[in-house]
Structure formats: structure tokens, C-alpha cells
Amino acid sequence: MNEITTTRHNPFIDPTLQVWNWEIPVYLFLGGMVAGMMIISGYFLFKGRHKEENCSCYYLPYISFVLLSVGMLALFLDLEHKLYVWRLYTTFQITSAMSWGSWILVLVYPILFVNILLRPPKMLTDKFPIVIEWQKVLLEKTSWIKNIGVLTMFFGAGIGLYTGVLLSSLGARPLWSSSILWMLFLISGLSGAAAFVHVIAKDAYERVLLAKADNAFLIIELFVIALFIIGLKTATEVQASAADLLLVGKFASSFWVFVIGLGIIIPLFIQLLAVNHKINHTPLAPLMVIIGGLILRFVIVSAGQYSHWFALN
Amino acid sequence: MVIDTTKCVGCQDCVIACQAENNVPQGFCRDWITTEAKGKFPTIEMEIRSERCNHCTDAPCISCCPTGASHYHDVGGVVLVNHDECIGCKACIASCPYDARYVHPEGYVDKCTFCIHRVEKGQDPACVSVCPTHCMHFGDLDDPNSKVSKLLQSRRNHSLLPEAGTKPNIFYLT
Ligand code: SF4
Ligand code: SF4
Numbered sequence: 472m473n474e475i476t477t478t479r480h481n482p483f484i485d486p487t488l489q490v491w492n493w494e495i496p497v498y499l500f501l502g503g504m505v506a507g508m509m510i511i512s513g514y515f516l517f518k519g520r521h522k523e524e525n526c527s528c529y530y531l532p533y534i535s536f537v538l539l540s541v542g543m544l545a546l547f548l549d550l551e552h553k554l555y556v557w558r559l560y561t562t563f564q565i566t567s568a569m570s571w572g573s574w575i576l577v578l579v580y581p582i583l584f585v586n587i588l589l590r591p592p593k594m595l596t597d598k599f600p601i602v603i604e605w606q607k608v609l610l611e612k613t614s615w616i617k618n619i620g621v622l623t624m625f626f627g628a629g630i631g632l633y634t635g636v637l638l639s640s641l642g643a644r645p646l647w648s649s650s651i652l653w654m655l656f657l658i659s660g661l662s663g664a665a666a667f668v669h670v671i672a673k674d675a676y677e678r679v680l681l682a683k684a685d686n687a688f689l690i691i692e693l694f695v696i697a698l699f700i701i702g703l704k705t706a707t708e709v710q711a712s713a714a715d716l717l718l719v720g721k722f723a724s725s726f727w728v729f730v731i732g733l734g735i736i737i738p739l740f741i742q743l744l745a746v747n748h749k750i751n752h753t754p755l756a757p758l759m760v761i762i763g764g765l766i767l768r769f770v771i772v773s774a775g776q777y778s779h780w781f782a783l784n
Numbered sequence: 785m786v787i788d789t790t791k792c793v794g795c796q797d798c799v800i801a802c803q804a805e806n807n808v809p810q811g812f813c814r815d816w817i818t819t820e821a822k823g824k825f826p827t828i829e830m831e832i833r834s835e836r837c838n839h840c841t842d843a844p845c846i847s848c849c850p851t852g853a854s855h856y857h858d859v860g861g862v863v864l865v866n867h868d869e870c871i872g873c874k875a876c877i878a879s880c881p882y883d884a885r886y887v888h889p890e891g892y893v894d895k896c897t898f899c900i901h902r903v904e905k906g907q908d909p910a911c912v913s914v915c916p917t918h919c920m921h922f923g924d925l926d927d928p929n930s931k932v933s934k935l936l937q938s939r940r941n942h943s944l945l946p947e948a949g950t951k952p953n954i955f956y957l958t
Binding site for chain 2: 707
């Protein structure tokens with residue numbers, strides 16, 4: 472036997488760590504959605520689809536702007552020392568994923584703004600007529616638009632992988648000690664964003680394209696989850712027991728039912744039928760994908776905090 | 785720091801001394817007593833340990849801190865948190881394999897400081913100085929002639945979770 476008892480009783484630390492509640496999973500989820508939307512919209516710009524009247528690259532930057540701001544608000548709400556938040560921006564700590572993330576998030580806003588300039592809102596052009604001049608310059612230069620597309624995709628991918636690196640850099644939690652967590656969050660962000668754009672796209676071509684892309688993303692996501700689990704199971708004993716939290720332990724029901732079943736396999740099945748013209752497209756499947764992505768973040772954040780090095784004993 | 789587990793009786797004097805010395809808010813603790821029983825009946829071994837932040841040499845709580853609030857002090861590499869720089873993001877709490885940190889009710893993250901305010905005056909940390917069995921020893925592990933180094937050379941000892949790779953600086957004599 473090996474039995475450990477402790478007199479420590481710190482709130483939110485004991486008996487199991489629970490310092491991050493809903494705010495962090497929501498922030499990671501919204502970060503992932505924005506990442507996916509920026510990649511999709513950047514890709515459309517790169518492909519020159521801005522010439523289409525109804526291209527989603529014209530409204531995705533607005534939605535990304537709102538979601539990113541809500542995500543940052545959630546992150547802010549999580550801080551315990553809120554008045555000191557500006558401290559993030561008086562320094563750059565090269566070894567801290569959170570420091571990288573805070574700076575990337577700040578750089579993303581100007582990029583979204585440049586995207587918005589391609590079709591600026593009336594409110595802005597009424598107040599600042601010069602914006603129309605900028606828009607003209609931009610629209611005349613195809614190579615610039617391609618470059619903006621690449622930059623948007625690049626920073627979108629940056630946010631997406633950062634949301635995973637943030638957790639995997641915290642080696643004390645065995646569930647997060649995986650070098651492919653970033654890939655999981657990035658692909659899940661892409662599948663959520665593709666599902667979302669599929670529902671709201673005004674352009675019929677984009678709707679079908681994104682349903683097909685979403686199916687591909689969901690299949691890749693299944694593979695990445697399998698690799699994530701296999702990676703943990705074949706690593707150290709603490710990591711293997713962390714994987715068991717998802718497979719058979721405390722978090723197994725939410726993992727299997729909501730993340731894998733309702734969040735990936737069933738919507739994938741419905742969407743495969745839809746793209747093969749067996750049934751009509753329905754917003755149900757995309758909705759399931761999006762909610763599944765949110766629950767994935769909740770499960771990983773909670774189970775990660777629960778997993779511990781002392782599980783070895 | 786070196787702690788002799790064969791002398792510790794788990795009286796918690798160190799815990800109370802720390803709370804009083806450092807004004808630790810009620811319901812929180814910077815140090816605590818862990819009892820570990822292992823083996824198979826009838827050869828069960830028990831170890832009583834006074835635990836706290838290990839002031840790790842490769843401290844993950846410092847490398848993950850986005851503001852630089854968590855830092856190594858100039859004297860002896862003691863790991864400290866600058867309250868005025870801490871935003872309370874709790875990354876350091878999640879990064880510590882020993883769960884040695886907590887959120888102070890005033891919003892910043894707090895933990896053992898090795899009583900640096902006492903050490904700088906040449907005194908021992910409060911926990912070390914009150915221990916009725918004198919089981920704790922504080923000193924410079926880099927100096928091969930210090931009492932702590934000599935204890936480690938002459939006695940069997942272990943640290944906690946060395947496999948987590950943080951190079952903890954508290955050693956337990958067995
Ligand atoms: S014990 Fe935890 S808080 Fe203390 S230095 Fe090591 S990692 Fe940091
Ligand atoms: S909670 Fe404070 S000390 Fe800890 S990582 Fe965040 S800013 Fe640094």
C-alpha cells in the first residue's frame with residue numbers, strides 16, 4: 472500500500488486543483504473558433520474569392536472581432552488581480568506561453584482591421600472618408616490581397632495552436648503533457664469554424680465547400696484524438712493514468728458521449744449523408760460540432776487540472 | 785533546506801509559526817504536514833514530512849509567468865512572487881507539480897518565501913526556528929562545507945517528485 476494524507480487545505484487547490492473554471496475553456500473555445508474563421512477567410516482572400524459579392528471573407532472578420540473580444544473578456548474575468556492586467560503588456564516573457572498569447576492577440580486586431588477595410592462599414596466611412604481611399608488602394612492590388620490572406624491564415628493558425636500550447640507548456644498536469652494538444656485544438660477550431668460558416672454562408676458554393684471541409688476536419692480530429700490518447704497511454708505511468716480519466720475515469724461519460732459521439736461521429740455521419748445528397752443539409756449537425764468543440768475544451772481543462780503527478784502513488 | 789523525517793513528529797508548529805510570521809490568511813497555508821505510509825503489513829514504513837514550495841532550480845512557475853511576477857531572488861535563488869506584478873492568471877499554480885501555491889484573497893498568488901525577510905537579516909525561516917525537534921535545517925546547498933550539504937553527504941535522503949524535472953531544493957533525510 473501507499474497512502475498519503477496531508478493537512479493542506481488551500482481553497483481551489485485541495486483536494487484537487489480547480490483554479491480554472493468556465494472562463495478558460497470558453498476563452499480557448501472562442502480562440503479556436505476565431506482561429507478557424509481567420510484561416511477560412513484568409514484562404515478565400517488568397518484564392519481571390521473577394522471578387523464574389525457574397526464572399527464570407529467580408530463578414531467573418533467582424534464575427535472574429537466580436538468573438539475574440541468576448542474571449543478576451545472571459546480571460547480577463549478569470550484574472551484574480553484584474554486591475555493589474557496591463558502588466559501583461561509592459562513585458563515580454565519569452566518562456567511563457569501566456570505572454571506570447573497576449574501579444575499575438577494584440578497583433579490579431581490590426582490584421583482583422585485590415586480585413587474589414589476591404590469592405591468597411593458605413594459608420595466608419597461616414598466618419599472617416601479617407602477609409603474609402605484606403606479601400607480603393609487595397610482592392611486594386613491583387614497581390615496585396617493575397618498577402619493579407621496569407622497573413623490572416625498565419626495569425627489564425629497562431630492563435631489556434633497557442634490555445635493548445637498554453638496548456639501543454641504546463642508540464643505539472645500529465646493530461647496536458649502532450650506535444651499534439653495544439654494540433655487537437657487547432658483542428659477542432661477549424662471544424663467548429665467550418666461548421667459555423669457552412670450555416671451562415673450566403674454563397675451556395677461556400678456552403679457546400681465548407682460542409683465537405685468540415686467532414687475532412689472531423690475525420691482528422693478523430694485521428695488526432697486517437698494519437699493524443701495513444702501518446703499519453705504509451706508515455707509515463709502518470710500520463711497513462713491521465714488518459715484513463717478520459718477513457719474510463721471520472722470524465723469518460725462527457726468525453727465519449729459529448730465530445731466523440733454527439734460532437735464528432737454523429738454530425739459527421741449526418742453531414743456525409745448531406746454532401747452525398749441522401750438528405751438535405753441541416754443546421755443540427757454544425758450545431759453539434761460547435762457544442763462538441765466547447766465541451767472538448769471543458770473536458771480537457773477540467774480533467775487536466777484533475778490529473779496529477781502524485782497519481783503515481 | 786534539509787528536513788529530518790526521522791525526527792519530525794507532525795506537531796504542526798512549523799505550520800502555525802509560518803501563518804503567524806507571514807500573516808497567512810485564515811483557511812490557507814504556505815506549509816503543511818504530509819504523512820506517507822507505504823509497504824506491506826507487517827513491514828509498513830511511515831514518513832512524516834513538513835512540506836512547502838521546493839524553491840526549484842528549474843522552476844516551471846517562473847518560466848510560465850507572463851508578467852515576470854514570479855522570479856528568482858538574487859540571494860540563493862529563492863523563488864518569490866512580486867505581488868504588484870502578479871495579475872492572478874494562475875498559470876503558475878497549474879504549473880507547480882507540488883501544488884505549493886494558492887490565490888491570496890487579495891488577488892495575487894502567494895506561497896512560501898523561505899522567510900526571505902528573516903534570512904536577509906541572518907535569521908532562520910520561522911518554521912525552522914520553532915521546530916521543537918530541530919528536524920529542519922536551512923543553509924546554502926552550493927557551499928560543500930555548509931551544515932545542510934554535510935547532512936546530505938552523510939545521510940540517506942530524497943527529494944519530492946524529482947521525476948517532474950524541476951530540481952527541487954528541499955531534501956528529506958530518512
Ligand atoms: S515547488 Fe512549485 S511553486 Fe515552488 S518553485 Fe517549485 S514549481 Fe515553483
Ligand atoms: S498568477 Fe501571478 S505569479 Fe502566477 S503566473 Fe500569473 S502573473 Fe505570474
